[in-house]
Amino acid sequence: MKNSKLLMTGAILFIMISAFTTTYAQQHERGRGMRDNVSRRGALLDQIPDLTDTQKEKLNDLRVDMQKQMLPLRNQLREKEARLNTLSTTEKTNLNDLNKLVDEMGVIKIRMMKVAVAHRQKVRAELTEEQRLFFDSHAGRMTGHKRMKRSMGQRGDK
Structure with a gap:
């Protein structure tokens, strides 16, 4: 009885930690992607040849x-x-x-x-x-504001 409670508590704790870690990692990735996209917008003008x-x-x-x-x-x-x-x-x-x-x-x-x-x-x-x-x-990439917001999970044409 005591072992099954301990096992159940351990399993629940493991599931909670796994869920938190996965959610945190996804939010971190989304934030980094947004920063990369914002910094890329200005850099695209630098890619125009000559x-x-x-x-x-x-x-x-x-x-x-x-x-x-x-x-x-x-x-x-x-x-x-x-x-x-x-x-x-x-x-x-x-x-x-x-x-x-x-x-x-x-x-x-x-x-x-x-x-x-x-x-x-x-x-x-x-x-x-x-x-x-x-x-x-390359205009679509240079004016990717809507695309960026959609990739962040927002709806519509905000």
């Missing part, structure tokens, strides 16, 4: 300008997403308020897309024909 120092400097300036424009938009969008979460989980939700907030989020997303499209065209304008071909053929 960039001159002037081009590199100009592309860096364009990237910084775009980030300055995008930061407040991203912050506004995150605030709206948090507000949407708060409003949609209250006891009495107001559908009109939720719809208004969704519309506001849509406006911000459109502005963000316009900034990104303008940035892409400015980058293309700085490249030679061969470099543009490379840039255009």
Whole structure:
């Protein structure tokens, strides 16, 4: 009787430790993958063939300008997403308020897309024909924000 209780306790402890270790390892891998993807995005511009120092400097300036424009938009969008979460989980939700907030989020997303499209065209304008071909053929990798979020297990087009 005592041995069976000890054996059962040991088995349960082993299962719990195994489950915790597996879950922790998966979360660690997911976080590292995200960091790798984020750091790769900037490095992809460096892979464009035969960039001159002037081009590199100009592309860096364009990237910084775009980030300055995008930061407040991203912050506004995150605030709206948090507000949407708060409003949609209250006891009495107001559908009109939720719809208004969704519309506001849509406006911000459109502005963000316009900034990104303008940035892409400015980058293309700085490249030679061969470099543009490379840039255009690798565009999916350079703008992999949605793909990154989906790989992190999030749904939709956030």
